[in-house]
Amino acid sequence: MVLMQGNEAIARAALDAGVRFFAGYPITPSTEIAEMMSVELPKVGGKFLQMEDEIASLAAVIGASLTGVKAMTATSGPGFSLMQENLGYAYMTEVPCLIVNVMRGGPSTGLPTHPSQGDVMQARWGTHGDHPAIALVPSSVLDCYRLTVRALNLAERFRTPVILLPDEVVAHMREDVTLPEKIDVCDRELPTVPYEWYYPYDDSTTDVGPLAPVGTGFRFHVTGLTHDRAGFATTVPAEIDRAVRNLKRKMDRFRREIIQVEHWNLSDAEVVVAAYGICARSAEAAVREARDRGYLVGYINLKTVWPFCFRLIQRVAETARAIVVPEMNLGQLVREFDRAVCGKTQVVPINRVDGEAITPRQIVDVVTELARPGEES
Amino acid sequence: MVAVRFAGYGGQGLLTAGLILADAAAVYDRKKVIQTQSYGAEARGGVSRSDVIISDEDIVFPKPDRLDLLVAMNQLSVDKYTSALAEGGTLIADATFVTTVTFPDYYLIPFTQLAREKLQREIVANVVALGALIELQGLVSKEALAQALAQRIPPAALNVNREALEVGFEAGREAATARAKAVQDYDIV
Numbered sequence: 001m002v003l004m005q006g007n008e009a010i011a012r013a014a015l016d017a018g019v020r021f022f023a024g025y026p027i028t029p030s031t032e033i034a035e036m037m038s039v040e041l042p043k044v045g046g047k048f049l050q051m052e053d054e055i056a057s058l059a060a061v062i063g064a065s066l067t068g069v070k071a072m073t074a075t076s077g078p079g080f081s082l083m084q085e086n087l088g089y090a091y092m093t094e095v096p097c098l099i100v101n102v103m104r105g106g107p108s109t110g111l112p113t114h115p116s117q118g119d120v121m122q123a124r125w126g127t128h129g130d131h132p133a134i135a136l137v138p139s140s141v142l143d144c145y146r147l148t149v150r151a152l153n154l155a156e157r158f159r160t161p162v163i164l165l166p167d168e169v170v171a172h173m174r175e176d177v178t179l180p181e182k183i184d185v186c187d188r189e190l191p192t193v194p195y196e197w198y199y200p201y202d203d204s205t206t207d208v209g210p211l212a213p214v215g216t217g218f219r220f221h222v223t224g225l226t227h228d229r230a231g232f233a234t235t236v237p238a239e240i241d242r243a244v245r246n247l248k249r250k251m252d253r254f255r256r257e258i259i260q261v262e263h264w265n266l267s268d269a270e271v272v273v274a275a276y277g278i279c280a281r282s283a284e285a286a287v288r289e290a291r292d293r294g295y296l297v298g299y300i301n302l303k304t305v306w307p308f309c310f311r312l313i314q315r316v317a318e319t320a321r322a323i324v325v326p327e328m329n330l331g332q333l334v335r336e337f338d339r340a341v342c343g344k345t346q347v348v349p350i351n352r353v354d355g356e357a358i359t360p361r362q363i364v365d366v367v368t369e370l371a372r373p374g375e376e377s
Numbered sequence: 378m379v380a381v382r383f384a385g386y387g388g389q390g391l392l393t394a395g396l397i398l399a400d401a402a403a404v405y406d407r408k409k410v411i412q413t414q415s416y417g418a419e420a421r422g423g424v425s426r427s428d429v430i431i432s433d434e435d436i437v438f439p440k441p442d443r444l445d446l447l448v449a450m451n452q453l454s455v456d457k458y459t460s461a462l463a464e465g466g467t468l469i470a471d472a473t474f475v476t477t478v479t480f481p482d483y484y485l486i487p488f489t490q491l492a493r494e495k496l497q498r499e500i501v502a503n504v505v506a507l508g509a510l511i512e513l514q515g516l517v518s519k520e521a522l523a524q525a526l527a528q529r530i531p532p533a534a535l536n537v538n539r540e541a542l543e544v545g546f547e548a549g550r551e552a553a554t555a556r557a558k559a560v561q562d563y564d565i566v
Contacts, residue, residue: 003403003410028418112418173439174396174412176403278439285437360438 001178006144006171007032007074009179010100010164011040013148014072017185019098020046021071023060025053025079028112029168030102033074054079058086058099065097066222068188068213070152072098077106077119080126087161088127089224091247094201094211096155096188098148100164102171103277105355114355115168117277117328123163124306130244132251134258135163135306139280141175147303153186154258158250159208165305167328169278169357191218199229201243207250255307262301263312265291269298271371272320274313274337276302278357279326286363295371308336317341322370326350326358346370378432379516380441383503384458385450385471387416387425390503394448395427397507397525398517402431404528405521411439424453431516446514448506449475450488469510471502484513484552491544501541508545513553519546 004012011033014022022037038048047064051057057073064071075083080101090097105111106118119126123135136151138144148164155162189210191198200220202209212218221231226243228234234243251258265287266272275283280301290297298320302309313336316323322345325334334349341347350366352358381398383391395412403410409432417423428444430436443463449455449470459480462468468480473489486509492502504526511522522542530538 001404001407003400003412113416169413169439172414174399174410175436175439176408176410281438288437357440359440359442361442 001176003174004141004177005032005174006138006141006166007102008036009141009144009177010074010148010166010171011036012179013145013183014098014152015040015044016183017070017149017152018187019070019072019152020044021049021061021064021069022046022073023049023051023057023064023071024073024075025051025057027054027076027079029104029171030074030076030100032171033100033102054082055086058083058090058097061097062086062090062093062095065095066214068216070096070156072100072152074100074102076102076104076112078109080119080122084122084127088129088131090161091127091131092129092224092226093222094159094247095161096159096211097161098151098155098164099161100148100166103165103167105353111355113168115278115328115357116353116355117165117167117279117332118353119165120305120327120329120332123165130248132160132248133163133306134158134160134251134304135165136260136303137165137276137305138170138303139277139301140170141173142177142179143303144170145177145179149183149185150260153184156186156188157208158254158258159188159211160251163306165277167277195219200231201227202229203242203246204229207246207253251307258304259307259309260303261309261312262303264299266298266300266316266320268296269316269320270296271322271324271367272298272300272316273324273326273363273367274300274302274316275326276305276333277328279328282358282360282363283326285360286367289360289364290367290371293368295368297367297371302333305333308333308340310336310340313337313340317344320345322346322348324348324350324363324366324370326352326363328352328358378430378434378436379445380443381429381431381446381448381510381516382426382441382444382458382461383429383448383450383506384424384426384454386453387423389425389450390500391425391450392416392427393529394503394507395429397504397522397529398510399429399431400528401517401521401525402429405524406517408432409434409436411436413439424457426454426458446510448510450502450506452476467514469506469513471506473502484509484556486548486552488545488548491548492541495544496537496540498537498541501538504538504541505545505548508542509549509552510545512546512549
């Protein structure tokens with residue numbers, strides 16, 4: 001058992017899961033990750049690079065990953081904005097990597113040392129073009145560890161960048177944790193065919209093809225231009241259509257494997273509180289209190305915000321009278337709830353953008369207004 | 378469950394004090410602990426605070442609702458956070474900088490002055506305050522505190538910090554005695 005900070009747990013998990021390359025530019029509230037990686041990576045034969053900015057940081061990460069090394073970066077809002085161009089490049093070229101974006105108040109320089117959840121939509125649609133997105137949100141220090149491992153596994157498994165989205169509270173708080181003794185680590189598939197048979201973007205037999213490390217004898221082309229199976233730019237409509245659709249298809253097909261949601265007390269719930277990150281902690285405290293006072297309230301903690309858990313929310317909308325969505329922004333993920341429930345039930349946002357976390361009290365007040373009081377339990 | 382806040386200017390070592398207390402409680406006394414912090418974008422100055430919740434049970438929401446203990450290293454922190462103290466809570470303030478307190482239960486101890494005069498190092502005022510807090514309120518065992526201190530303070534600075542802790546214990550004892558005497562005097566009057 002140790003007392004560990006969220007950011008420390010992220011770095012620890014990355015090292016344990018086999019990350020051996022980190023390029024970044026320090027920025028509050030993510031700096032501890034870079035700090036720890038700079039100390040620990042050389043000890044295990046890894047490389048740490050401080051780049052001139054966040055654009056270069058993600059470029060270096062993509063390059064490192066193409067050589068077969070597990071690579072990551074960590075940043076916050078302003079840096080995440082700069083990374084959007086290369087994030088699109090990584091989606092397009094299908095290069096696995098981990099981007100940790102510790103959310104602070106925005107827009108722009110905003111609140112460097114205060115929390116927010118303002119980058120939820122940026123994590124989904126920040127880079128241009130049709131692309132998939134996986135974003136995981138931890139709500140505890142242990143989550144920081146587990147979800148970092150998971151994010152790296154998903155990146156390798158689906159050959160895609162994966163975003164970890166802690167808020168400043170979770171990243172900076174320290175909790176007593178017992179880290180798992182053993183973790184499952186997934187490594188990308190490597191080609192087993194002869195050199196001349198290898199196509200890096202071949203989706204004819206599998207949704208996620210093997211990725212050959214640069215310099216191992218497999219020759220292929222990497223470009224941000226829409227490309228054919230060999231990686232060369234194409235303007236053939238059928239090839240373009242196939243390339244763009246496949247990016248989305250691999251994510252749609254495996255969404256059940258990707259989406260991870262913790263929930264309890266849904267079956268009899270009149271009101272359900274659905275939250276993520278630090279708000280899920282407020283929600284848990286609020287739901288427990290409301291239950292103790294006899295209100296029929298359920299709890300959902302979205303550890304995966306992208307892809308969104310449409311099926312679960314559709315099912316909840318059949319039985320619950322209201323879904324309460326607390327967010328430290330002016331209503332971002334709540335739009336997905338609206339889309340999922342199609343007016344079948346009431347969706348009630350709770351928003352806070354003053355640099356402070358939403359408290360259990362705020363949620364209890366809303367929930368007890370919406371739910372009928374039940375029997376004292 | 379007990380909630381403690383260390384508050385002062387950025388650079389006064391409040392985060393370190395919170396961290397040592399949290400470490401002592403979690404790692405060495407095996408309690409459930411959450412430590413959170415809030416500070417400005419400045420490297421020095423601005424109001425900085427570190428909150429520690431110590432509990433025997435799991436802590437769900439990491440930010441304290443009401444404070445049981447406030448350790449304030451300047452007047453600004455006293456003014457800003459006294460209202461967050463729970464009824465029955467205690468304020469412990471650095472008398473070097475704090476002149477006005479409005480909370481009924483308080484101790485005024487000159488942490489910075491003690492650090493300056495007894496240790497020639499103003500920078501360890503935070504550890505003096507931590508020592509006084511533990512002497513007055515318990516919270517963690519002194520063994521745990523010593524172990525956490527050794528864990529969190531770089532070796533080169535450890536000795537002066539150990540001395541600072543002792544100065545804090547002593548200041549805490551004196552404050553407790555002074556208060557006991559004051560209460561006694563009051564009874565006589």
